[in-house]
Amino acid sequence: MSGYHTGSLYLRDPQGLISQFYHYPPNRNEIFPQPGDTDWKFHTATKTLPVGSAPGTWGLFEMNVTDRAENFKTHDFTETITFSVLE
Template structure:
């Protein structure tokens, strides 16, 4: 096991630190513009680690292209939204971000890949990228938000149409007789929910008392 034993020795009775020496550096070509992300070349590949018996664990590879004019792409981040609406942030450190300067010619798009491992038990359904932000080595930042906002006006003089929602048990994922499964269901109103699981021959397997649940779609 490594240890770090430190000791300081002063060679004079005056133990005051020397004043810092400052140097102002001015450049005729300052970097004031953030990197560019090519939003038309973002590719996402999701591969389950156990396709024969899915358990939620999935390898997600996000491929994208970034260009910076002077100092080079320094650091970035990706926000992904799960089917329940939760946001998960992951940092991206490019492989050529190991020093103060980049080792390539700037000004051209370069391909990068961020790999994310969704853990066992991740919710099934549609995941999505909501945001990617990129910064260069000079500290210039730019945020790319892919969230779509729909604006609409409600006319108070027009009566609202009734909501046509029915109680329904939606297809589960994966098979309910696996060690772990997710059961989505839809409610037409606030209600107490109990789910009974039976075998194909009608034999009772398990009863789930889920309690008071709101109208809409829920996943257990």
């Protein structure tokens, strides 16, 4: 078994609250990878923050990536990546 299964992103809003979002690629529930699933590629995920989200500077503080064999890697971005939400 091989291939990307799940990504999770943890965002910290300007008030210090944490929100978690997931990224699920196509074919993630297949037991064995489909042709092309094991090829190296970039995955892009776009998440729209809910209405009423706090304006200001948000930060990506952690990202977890899991493969089909349930191996995982945690990346810590505390105080490294930020973005702004305008009112």
